[in-house]
Amino acid sequence: MPADTKSSDTTGPRHVAFIMDGNGRWAEMRGRPRLLGHRAGARRVREIVESCPDLGVEYCTIFAFSTENWKRTQAEVSGLMSLFRRYIQTEAQTLLKQGTRVRFIGDRLRLDAKLRGLMDMIEALTAHNTRCHLTIALNYGGRDEVARATKRLARDVADGRLDPDAITDQTLPRYLDTHVLPDPDLVIRTSGEARISNFLLWQSAYAEYEFVDTLWPDFTREKLEEILGRYGGRERRFGGVTI
Template structure:
């Protein structure tokens, strides 16, 4: 990940490239089950897919990449699986942080800090601080994240500001809400990709994806990499984004 370059000619389609790609990384367990392997192996192969995808995003010139790594609902999984996932997060930071930093990746983590063990929380904070000035790619990790909780927290923040007299109720606008979300300062995703064939958003970036284009892929997350990222981007570039306006192709 040491050479940052832009390969527009490698992508299909004539439309604009997405500025921000968000991915729901789904299917580690099913990938493993199809091969008679334990779920833990699927999660490990999923980390390899993360590495491939980050490299591809840098190579293709995608400025923002958000990965849904662990939802607030995932705490309901068996304790053994949660421990394995937490261990993978620690190992990913320890093993890959230096290389990500060298490649110019800025790491940002969104989600609640509650229930996150102190050792992992320290690693997350160190990774964000170390890479805060990098510019090749902003990698947003949605960890212990739930969109409804994020929106509720934003509503409380604005309500407290009104109660304290720091703002008026009529100043609560869409922009005001966006400014107090976990993703403040990050452009909304242009493209949302979900692997494994499932067609739902699973409490992910509900506010931010109001005008996002969705691409659902049948491949499981451990199979993901540059080729499938390019396929998703190619589908995105074929679409006409109107944001509520009239189509340029319309004759009406």
């Protein structure tokens, strides 16, 4: 087959990551406070996570709060932190019963003690679940993650646990927050913005991307199914060619 010819691939993505954009705009378009949009977005998370196993998606990663989001107003940041605490408290038992395992990635040190405790709780509670793996990126930034991983790697070199001459492109991933996860096959960003916003920079090197106009609170299971259908028609070459 010529190198420029697409071949059909019916295999769906194992790992889908979401940049959940548009919550604030969704609320503003309705003349409501931005925090109302974030609450609507949290309800949408529930629907999408519930849908993933039925659609063949084993791993679902959501970008909940970036290292840059601290620049927002104090009222919005405080409201988001309260929403995260409430989400964990209200959804923990449902996620457990659904067979969803919850993990968090990002720098936890800046988060308040109560939120960190709840994060530890739900991770431990769902640790044995395998039906769906939900990863929540909270106080997360791709550059920050790589910097923290590099520090850990450098300490191992300094302590004699790692030979610098043995370092390859397979070494750093073992130090990333996502070291137990497969790389995302597909990254979806809602709200019409076409940028990756410092999300999973290393892990998404060969991911497929979908940028959709739909605001996150309006992003339905049907929309996800439509995108997964398009993904099935793509050919992923990973830098190679089709012969």
